[in-house]
Amino acid sequence: MNNNEKLKKVLKKTFTKSNIPKKIENLKLGDLEEWDSLGNFNLLLEVEKEFNYRFDTTKFSEMKSVKDIKKNLNIK
């Protein structure tokens, strides 16, 4: 599974009621009904688990989109 697929998997797992679009590159907080600030928090925790990575407090508080996540995970 490549990183994009992994991220998509996490999105699907976190936002079970939403339709996750095929292209997720530009997806951000607010685009899905479940992706509100609480959803964002839970999403980031799932990302950490899936990628076995830990964001520090500052980075965690700044990430609000797929782009942000990818940048901080250092993946393409």
Next chain:
Amino acid sequence: MKISLNSTSFLLPQNKNWEILEKLEQINFNDYGNITKVLIDPENQKNDCDFIIFFLQDIIDHLSLGSLDIDKEINKILNIIELIKKRLDKNKKPIVFALSGFLIENTIKLAKNESNFKKIKNKFLDNLYTISSKYPNLYILDVDEIFAKEGFKNCFDQRNYYLSRCRLSNLGIEILAYNLKKILTRISSSNKKVLILDCDNTLWGGVLGEDGYENILIGQDGIGLAFRDFQKTIKKIKEEGTLIALCSKNNESDVVNVLKNHNSMILKYDDIAALKINWKEKSENIKELAKELGLGIDSFMFWDDNPVEREKVKMQIQDIEVIDPDKDVSKWCLQLAEYEGFSKFQTTEEDKLKTQQYKSRSKFVKEKSNFSNEFEYLKNIKLNPSLVEINESTISRAVQLCQKTNQFNLRTTRYDANLLLNLKKKNPNSCFLVKLKDIYGDHGIIALFCLKLLDKNYLFLDTFLMSCRILGRHLEAWVLNQIINIAKKKKINFIIAEFKYTKKNNVAKKFLGDHGFKKISNKEFTNINNNFSKISSNGDKSDFYIANIKKIKIPFLEIYK
């Protein structure tokens, strides 16, 4: 069940880790912060159970603890204890109280003094346990205890706290949810009652029929010691009230010989409630065991080293729990000890006697089936029942019967001590326990009935239940006759009764109809009930009956003459 989840900190609703609870029940996350609200707010009574997750740090500012008045802080805790008591006095619905109070502290300072924070936590926990012994519906979860296994640093997360006021990490939520689920499961469903074990390569190493009595591996060292420790764990479970049954393809006399005479065996013949040692299919044997013990197969757990036998049992018996033991015997002892299916919140003195009682039940069932004339047989076993007052020394048994009797139970009302004593007070000489002796032993207190006086003409059979281990003696006929006698003394003309369907009380379904009661329609019942409205029916499926005291003829009474 509707469950409210309350906490002093944010719990991150919608987090994936809560799903194991959400799959079981409807979970409502209340706003975090003020947990006293759930204890005093009548709005919250809509819930069937309240979970309270309490982080001591949220109430006691640990960073300023040095300058705080400890007594004052402890008073905060005692106030919360009082609120819990008040809530449980008013409303019986369960509270699960999870307490966390962990700080990483300074080793040097702790070398001479216990930390104040820990002192307060321990005081809190002591008080919780003290009141939990008085309030059966209060359950305690020591969160620090369950987190210690994985490590506090992995379970708490300061970052999450600063960003969202959630003190826990993903893992912390996972562990908390998992343990809350365990408690919830045991609140809503009863524990397993029977452990069914294979013998060869399960109780001992080797095959008795081939290796012989002298050569089975048990007790020496190495693998024999692992089997011995496994047997010790089984014995402990037995002492806590679980029945041990054997089901093995062997010669019965060989196995009995090992149980009675082999010095290294921890499990002895007397520890085994029932056994089926023969060459029949295990599923058949297990079904027979269920009959002999009078217990539902859904309360059985099966442990066998042979995967083929396990698969067959799984395929042929739906409700049984089949455990897959670890391939390595050295892990069995721990695996069985960690299994929580048998665990219950409290063990009583009664639990220790269980094996003996069920053993005599299984002997009774076997001997009865050998007799062609049931009546003649029952007349000969010296049945000797009598009524017992509900009072201080018997109330706990009466409550236990109410809480635990599933099968022969007409209405399955789960009374606690207060409700039961109240019922008795309002209906003098109408609520009794029944004890029984016969040649199989003293069975103790095994039945309970409560009558509600409706008016000078009508009695309502509010409670009628019997422990399943003495079924098959037509004792229900004797008990009913006692009820008729009470009614006659009170010059009552009619008894109304209800059979309330549950998943488990099918065995009692025909009782009223077969013992002189006449079935009436719901409408007829409602008409009678409307005159009194003392009978609360909660809309479950029910059958209603009436009996005319002057005309009722109860069968089987000659057995008790």
